[in-house]
């Protein structure tokens with residue numbers, strides 16, 4: 001457990017040079033204590049540890065400052081100054097209301113002698129009062145999250161959020177973490193599946209994840225290790241493989257990267273609110289010359305270039321309103337209409353890269369509400385982008401193929417420990433995967 005601590009150290013060094021006439025009160029007490037055993041036989045009182053301290057929790061309220069919480073713990077005036085001098089991580093100007101402080105005070109004492117607060121999911125801060133004039137000591141403790149591998153299967157009835165919500169009980173992952181899982185799955189399949197419109201009832205999502213658990217019993221999502229998403233009877237696998245000993249890349253069952261030349265959708269799934277993102281949204285058919293795909297999304301949602309390209313248009317264009325057109329390889333162009341505004345500095349001739357934010361959702365031109373109009377043109381003709389248009393994924397480098405294959409086999413056995421049922425029951429199956 002790496003500890004970092006600060007505080008007025010070096011006390012021993014200083015006391016060695018204390019002049020005889022300048023003995024502190026603390027040293028006198030110490031001297032008297034040393035003399036005890038030689039005078040009387042002391043009878044030790046039974047020590048009841050549980051009653052030695054009062055312990056309670058306090059919460060930083062709205063419009064409260066750190067000093068308010070500390071004052072309730074008896075830390076004010078000089079004690080407050082001493083406390084603040086010892087802390088390097090508590091910033092009284094940057095504290096979230098709702099922050100919980102664990103406070104401990106010795107019975108009968110007016111001032112708390114220990115205060116704990118969770119800084120973030122990974123760290124807890126302990127402030128300990130050293131007594132006398134020694135002030136406070138700051139210790140930062142790493143929270144040891146235990147990792148477990150879990151698999152889950154969700155069957156789509158309306159959308160990805162609802163399917164995961166139904167499949168995973170609160171005791172496995174709390175609701176916000178389940179939403180995070182939906183976003184993470186969509187990010188893995190960003191080049192392959194548009195989760196806002198490709199899914200249909202009966203499609204299946206299987207995923208093998210790391211779940212982290214803190215000593216206090218909090219649970220959160222770790223990495224996605226493997227997944228299988230079946231859309232219209234056609235399965236797509238994803239296996240995490242640590243290519244450069246950094247961020248793992250995802251490869252399919254044949255060892256090809258899930259990254260392609262084109263993203264499946266110009267809006268990031270996690271940027272579309274669950275209100276819009278999950279549901280199959282009715283297409284707004286009010287625009288006569290409509291030949292594209294509409295994405296309902298909140299005003300200001302970032303719009304991504306779906307592939308590397310060059311800006312060929314960025315300006316007002318009739319019914320499109322604020323329009324961006326990009327030119328890509330192989331005679332493909334993409335168009336993004338009704339934007340509220342363009343990314344700062346965007347101009348014709350500029351090179352943009354895949355996933356770069358080029359503009360923001362709006363309702364300019366012939367539009368009845370904030371949405372993005374997206375067109376995919378092959379040799380000038382609006383086309384419904386097919387998987388072949390996205391290009392092929394890069395294969396695992398030849399010298400890593402054997403390592404990938406053994407990873408894939410192991411992950412597949414954890415993802416699908418038994419035969420896949422022919423007719424899956426609606427609802428869910430959650431089970432712990434073997435971890436070997």
Ligand SMILES: [Zn+2]
Pocket residue numbers: 287290291292293294372373374
């Ligand atoms: Zn449209």
